[in-house]
Amino acid sequence: MSYSPYKITVQNITGAPLVANIFGFNKFWFDSSFGNPVGIKIDCDLAGVEYSEILAQSRNNFFLVNNLRITTNNIAQFNNQILINTSDGTGKTIKQVIDVFSFLSPNQKQNNLIDINQSFTVDASDYLSATIEANTSITYTIFASFRIDIKALLDGQSVVEKNKTTPLRTFKS
Numbered sequence: 001m002s003y004s005p006y007k008i009t010v011q012n013i014t015g016a017p018l019v020a021n022i023f024g025f026n027k028f029w030f031d032s033s034f035g036n037p038v039g040i041k042i043d044c045d046l047a048g049v050e051y052s053e054i055l056a057q058s059r060n061n062f063f064l065v066n067n068l069r070i071t072t073n074n075i076a077q078f079n080n081q082i083l084i085n086t087s088d089g090t091g092k093t094i095k096q097v098i099d100v101f102s103f104l105s106p107n108q109k110q111n112n113l114i115d116i117n118q119s120f121t122v123d124a125s126d127y128l129s130a131t132i133e134a135n136t137s138i139t140y141t142i143f144a145s146f147r148i149d150i151k152a153l154l155d156g157q158s159v160v161e162k163n164k165t166t167p168l169r170t171f172k173s
Helices: 053-058 075-080 150-153
Strands: 006-012 016-022 039-045 063-072 081-089 093-098 111-116 120-122 128-130 137-149 160-161
Touching: 006 016, 006 053, 006 093, 006 128, 016 093, 039 111, 075 137, 120 128, 128 137
Parallel strands: none
Antiparallel strands: 006 039, 006 137, 016 128, 063 111, 063 120, 063 137, 081 093, 081 128, 137 160
């Protein structure tokens, strides 16, 4: 099966840095701003798809990210780390740090884009958080290599879908 990457744009429309969260259905679904402070706007960059739909889908359709592309209007944003937060019902919490700037390639021609070649999972308990600089827009293009589709089981199909689209070409150093 082939499916498009998820594209999520986060905007900080204030004059000060703010921490933004994406995903994290279990933690943020019942929060009117999905766990984000006033001044953070989150949109989906796919026609006809709302961010709330992607968030809700992550509850039952878990996926394995193999590449994350970040584009921004403010290159200072690349100095900020991304935290991958995972927790479970027992209170066990794991935080994985992505040092965004370390993925910048010297062979890269575009200074507003970084490709992060790192695998992590997204399910209902996982969420990404990052400080978004003041008056900054950042787009996360999330390339999933595998997705779990529970509904497929009801249709007698495999619940594991491997993405057959061409993987992201990353900059080589």
